[in-house]
Amino acid sequence: LKEKGWKIDIVSADHQNKPDVGTTIARRWIDVEKVDIIVDVMNSGVALAINNLVAERNAIMIPGAATSELTDASCSSNTVHWAFDTYMLAKSTGQALVKAGGDSWYFLTADYAFGHSLERDTAAVVTKAGGKVLGSVKHPLNSSDFSSFLLQAQASKAKIIGMANAAGDTTNTIKQASEFGIVAGGQKLAGLLVFLSDVHSLGLKVAQGLSLTEAFYWDLNDDTRAFSKRFSERMKNKAMPSVIQAGVYSGLIHYLKTLETMGGNLHDGAKVVAKMKELPTDDPLFGKGSIRVDGRKIHPAYLFEVKSPSESKGPWDYYKLVGTTPADQAFRPLSESKCPLVNKK
DSSP states (O other): OGGGTOOOOOOOOOOTTOHHHHHHHHHHHHHTSOOOEEEEOOOHHHHHHHHHHHHHHTOEEEEOOOOGGGGTTTOOTTBOBOSOOHHHHHHHHHHHHHHTTOOEEEEEEESSHHHHHHHHHHHHHHHHTTOEEEEEEEEOTTOSOOHHHHHHHHHHTOSEEEEEOOHHHHHHHHHHHHHHTTTTTTOEEEESSOOHHHHHHHOHHHHTTOEEEESOOTTSSHHHHHHHHHHHHHSTTOOOOOHHHHHHHHHHHHHHHHHHHTTSOOSOHHHHHHHHHHSOEEETTTEEEEEOTTSBEEOOEEEEEEOOTTTOOSTTOOEEEEEEEOHHHHSOOGGGOOOHHHHHO
């Protein structure tokens, strides 16, 4: 970028999973520090709040949050949703497990925008595929004790316990489910948002057999392996990239390519995003793709099963590919969209 004469400043802050904290930070960045683009934003409640702000201020956001609302009813001309969303996760994991005989579900759901969205989307997929939802229980974000929630799920006798949560909540659920002997008792856990780093922290002995969907995996093909090798060499712990890191990198690469096409930074978020939608996406992480009118980045979804310790051939070799949902089928079809941008089109 130096040879182009571009000077790029990177700032970061902790939104603490609180929408008010996130919007305060984002407002200061845009209004005072003249930040053009905000990326990452993993919490769905925070992302939805900042989504409104970037539209008002004509900035840009490429969030890592999962809620599909960002390209549905809450879509914006200033937001591009990159790696994954709750609709994609629900369709890939829910549909496949029902087809494989997992036709009764009970949800253990994080009680905020992301969890509600993920449960709703997955329940719709399960029902459409011919399965039944036997019930659900909500838990607070960042819970430490899942015993009462897991006992309710166990008592439901559902074949599949769908974990509509993420991060520490998911890993704690899996650990405590193992202690309760839930999987040993015949019920199967479905991780509706599980990251490579989660499986790494759990270890294969605890996580083996878990079904999950990812849009990126480091060992998917030659291109992803080559990128991930470069990434890992820069990490102190030699970690491989997760889909979160891949999404931020890929989204920013496309943003910078778009600025180059437009002759530099216009400081006009809506105009830049419109051009980002015109240009095809292409990078080593997600391959060739596109961005739809609703701001949804389109690429395949991959259903994986976590390997057993004996199946793993080395560090970070955690997944085996079970199936692929093609790019044109992985995300909510525009015909079902509530996005005003689609209706205008």
